[in-house]
Amino acid sequence: xxxxxxxxxxxxxxxxxxxxxxxxxxxxxxxxxxxxxxxxxxxxxxxxxxxxxxxxxxxxxxxxxxxxxxxxxxxxxxxxxxxxxxxxxxxxxxxxxxxxxxxxxxxxxxxxxxxxxxxxxxxxxxxxxxxxxxxxxxxxxxxxxxxxxxxxxxxxxxxxxxxxxxxxxxxxxxxxxxxxxxxxxxxxxxxxxxxxxxxxxxxxxxxxxxxxxxxxxxxxxxxxxxxxxxxxxxxxxxxxxxxxxxxxxxxxxxxxxxxxxxxxxxxxxxxxxxxxxxxxxxxxxxxxxxxxxxxxxxxxxxxxxxxxxxxxxxxxxxxxxxxxxxxxxxxxxxxxxxxxxxxxxxxxxxxxxxxxxxxxxxxxxxxxxxxxxxxxxxxxxxxxxxxxxxxxxx
Amino acid sequence: xxxxxxxxxxxxxxxxxxxxxxxxxxxxxxxxxxxxxxxxxxxxxxxxxxxxxxxxxxxxxxxxxxxxxxxxxxxxxxxxxxxxxxxxxxxxxxxxxxxxxxxxxxxxxxxxxxxxxxxxxxxxxxxxxxxxxxxxxxxxxxxxxxxxxxxxxxxxxxxxxxxxxxxxxxxxxxxxxxxxxxxxxxxxxxxxxxxxxxxxxxxxxxxxxxxxxxxxxxxxxxxxxxxxxxxxxxxxxxxxxxxxxxxxxxxxxxxxxxxxxxxxxxxxxxxxxxxxxxxxxxxxxxxxxxxxxxxxxxxxxxxxxxxxxxxxxxxxxxxxxxxxxxxxxxxxxxxxxxxxx
Numbered sequence: 253x254x255x256x257x258x259x260x261x262x263x264x265x266x267x268x269x270x271x272x273x274x275x276x277x278x279x280x281x282x283x284x285x286x287x288x289x290x291x292x293x294x295x296x297x298x299x300x301x302x303x304x305x306x307x308x309x310x311x312x313x314x315x316x317x318x319x320x321x322x323x324x325x326x327x328x329x330x331x332x333x334x335x336x337x338x339x340x341x342x343x344x345x346x347x348x349x350x351x352x353x354x355x356x357x358x359x360x361x362x363x364x365x366x367x368x369x370x371x372x373x374x375x376x377x378x379x380x381x382x383x384x385x386x387x388x389x390x391x392x393x394x395x396x397x398x399x400x401x402x403x404x405x406x407x408x409x410x411x412x413x414x415x416x417x418x419x420x421x422x423x424x425x426x427x428x429x430x431x432x433x434x435x436x437x438x439x440x441x442x443x444x445x446x447x448x449x450x451x452x453x454x455x456x457x458x459x460x461x462x463x464x465x466x467x468x469x470x471x472x473x474x475x476x477x478x479x480x481x482x483x484x485x486x487x488x489x490x491x492x493x494x495x496x497x498x499x500x501x502x503x504x505x506x507x508x509x510x511x512x513x514x515x516x517x518x519x520x521x522x523x524x525x526x527x528x529x530x531x532x533x534x535x536x537x538x539x540x541x542x543x544x545x546x547x548x549x550x551x552x553x554x555x556x557x558x559x560x561x562x563x564x565x566x567x568x569x570x571x572x573x574x575x576x577x578x579x580x581x582x583x584x585x586x587x588x589x590x591x592x593x594x595x596x597x598x599x600x601x602x603x604x605x606x607x608x609x610x611x612x613x614x615x616x617x618x619x620x621x622x623x624x625x626x627x628x629x630x631x632x633x634x635x636x637x638x639x640x641x642x643x644x645x646x
Numbered sequence: 647x648x649x650x651x652x653x654x655x656x657x658x659x660x661x662x663x664x665x666x667x668x669x670x671x672x673x674x675x676x677x678x679x680x681x682x683x684x685x686x687x688x689x690x691x692x693x694x695x696x697x698x699x700x701x702x703x704x705x706x707x708x709x710x711x712x713x714x715x716x717x718x719x720x721x722x723x724x725x726x727x728x729x730x731x732x733x734x735x736x737x738x739x740x741x742x743x744x745x746x747x748x749x750x751x752x753x754x755x756x757x758x759x760x761x762x763x764x765x766x767x768x769x770x771x772x773x774x775x776x777x778x779x780x781x782x783x784x785x786x787x788x789x790x791x792x793x794x795x796x797x798x799x800x801x802x803x804x805x806x807x808x809x810x811x812x813x814x815x816x817x818x819x820x821x822x823x824x825x826x827x828x829x830x831x832x833x834x835x836x837x838x839x840x841x842x843x844x845x846x847x848x849x850x851x852x853x854x855x856x857x858x859x860x861x862x863x864x865x866x867x868x869x870x871x872x873x874x875x876x877x878x879x880x881x882x883x884x885x886x887x888x889x890x891x892x893x894x895x896x897x898x899x900x901x902x903x904x905x906x907x908x909x910x911x912x913x914x915x916x917x918x919x920x921x922x923x924x925x926x927x928x929x930x931x932x933x934x935x936x937x938x939x940x941x942x943x944x945x946x947x948x949x950x951x952x953x954x955x956x957x958x959x960x961x962x963x964x965x966x967x968x969x970x971x972x973x974x975x976x977x978x979x980x981x982x983x984x985x986x987x
Binding site: 342345346347348349350351352353354356 | 676677678679680681682683716719729730731732733734753756757759760761764845909910963964985
């Protein structure tokens with residue numbers, strides 16, 4: 253089960269609880285220098301282990317009665333941290349002996365350490381096979397402006413167009429994230445799930461790698477109505493006391509949708525268009541560029557190309573989130589707060605608020621029960637009538 | 647009768663896709679393995695190592711020989727899956743594979759040779775020719791006391807080490823290794839012959855014969871059946887394995903029979919190309935000596951000179967892990983298992 257924190261700002265719902273913020277030192281794929289790992293003393297090892305354990309201890313409670321609470325991960329011992337540092341030290345001392353291996357393509361790095369918008373070069377796109385289009389007979393003439401030429405009966409996408417459109421899309425993702433927008437990353441083809449999840453993690457948005465349920469936006473109240481929403485402040489901390497107002501509030505919609513296979517997601521893109529939600533999509537030579545707001549002409553059949561594009565947009569979202577959080581730390585809120593949310597009446601007495609809410613629910617339930625029981629035939633009253641009628645029949 | 651091994655054909659000739667990929671670069675194909683950079687590399691190539699190597703000796707033992715190893719390694723692995731594997735991974739992968747003995751030898755030799763040169767002290771050449779040559783700093787006291795307590799004295803260690811190296815008749819390497827961490831730590835002197843490796847993952851190759859001159863049939867005559875040769879690799883028998891832990895255990899790299907988890911700290915190369923150019927053969931008899939005692943050989947002189955030029959800081963850094971330095975540390979097996987794969 254993938255857990256992610258999504259905050260309510262002006263019009264969004266939380267779908268899952270907060271995940272552990274992993275200690276960047278251990279999950280970053282940047283290699284530490286040999287000196288850095290050698291100089292780590294035991295005190296630092298203890299500090300690292302203590303920090304991990306503190307993160308582990310501060311686990312968010314389950315959001316409602318239905319969601320099972322996640323299993324508590326085992327506390328990281330000092331010995332495990334020590335063992336890891338020792339492994340890293342050995343790797344630097346014995347792994348790189350014999351020759352210097354030239355930098356080469358390692359597929360897992362596209363997921364563990366995706367490229368950022370500043371890393372986008374024509375060489376990278378070419379190596380990722382982003383230029384490979386479909387057979388010329390299958391093209392959509394609306395894509396003529398993105399095509400460089402023809403080779404061996406297939407169209408070749410102009411990579412300068414790809415790079416320019418990708419950089420534009422990255423800027424859009426960054427700015428939406430900076431302004432507190434909710435970004436949905438969609439990739440429903442086989443093998444795109446890891447890329448989509450990673451991008452959503454970086455941008456602190458949502459992901460979708462299974463089939464889009466039609467109506468999730470147009471009929472959102474029905475499909476997503478059971479999802480819990482919460483109100484957060486500019487520092488992403490939950491603010492209690494809004495449960496009453498949230499109960500009547502409509503479901504969230506994404507503020508930006510990034511679709512890595514638009515050809516299979518027409519319904520999603522149509523719903524976004526109907527609700528004025530901007531979309532970014534990877535447009536191949538046979539795809540319709542009018543389906544999305546911001547097309548990225550590239551090869552959607554190459555998983556490597558999709559991972560590069562997904563990674564770049566995820567990193568762009570990460571940058572936007574960082575800018576937003578930096579502004580929040582300075583006291584600047586980069587988005588207009590929700591205008592239809594009133595501050596709770598007694599913020600200090602949360603318990604009384606909760607009691608009021610519970611009492612309200614109990615009254616509603618009692619009303620429902622009374623209504624249902626009124627519909628049943630009342631045997632005490634009708635019995636005499638029945639007997640009278642039977643007597644009459646006789 | 648010497649059974650010639652089948653000619654090792656480069657893999658890229660069978661891959662037309664690789665040739666198509668190369669049409670972008672008409673110049674020499676990109677090399678996966680490049681020469682490693684030693685500290686003060688330029689000074690070493692220009693002036694040699696004073697007291698041990700002349701510039702021509704460095705050219706033979708390091709520049710040309712190591713370059714040849716990497717050239718052949720690039721040639722043999724180009725276009726294949728293991729094109730970008732580092733030498734350590736290659737040598738452990740092919741340690742049990744007699745049909746790929748050539749790649750094992752090249753990768754293991756590259757690993758050993760680089761390790762040998764890393765352990766030699768280098769310093770920038772003195773600016774004036776008359777200045778004395780830089781001498782290596784003395785052994786760190788922690789290391790000195792540890793080794794002295796293990797071997798009795800540093801002099802004993804030296805005698806033992808050099809005697810082992812001198813008594814090796816053919817080419818090989820002699821290693822100072824550490825076998826266990828914690829208070830019960832043990833240092834050992836370990837000789838390996840030809841291109842044998844001290845790494846635990848390669849211990850299937852005790853190297854009783856030179857597998858470079860064997861093929862499947864001749865290896866079978868040594869006692870290994872064809873079926874056994876064909877099955878060489880990580881044991882796949884999972885009879886009796888069940889439970890949650892057995893799956894993860896099956897994936898762990900196994901230790902070879904008779905293998906020992908060691909951490910190599912120091913080595914010397916007794917291959918003749920390492921010392922013959924500068925130290926020659928020696929072993930002459932003084933005509934005035936009535937007993938006809940044979941003088942020291944060039945190899946003996948080389949080894950004695952090498953001992954004085956060891957960079958003990960490198961040895962200390964290799965030994966000085968945060969776990970190994972602590973008394974009673976239990977991070978022994980998992981830490982050493984790094985050299986199994």
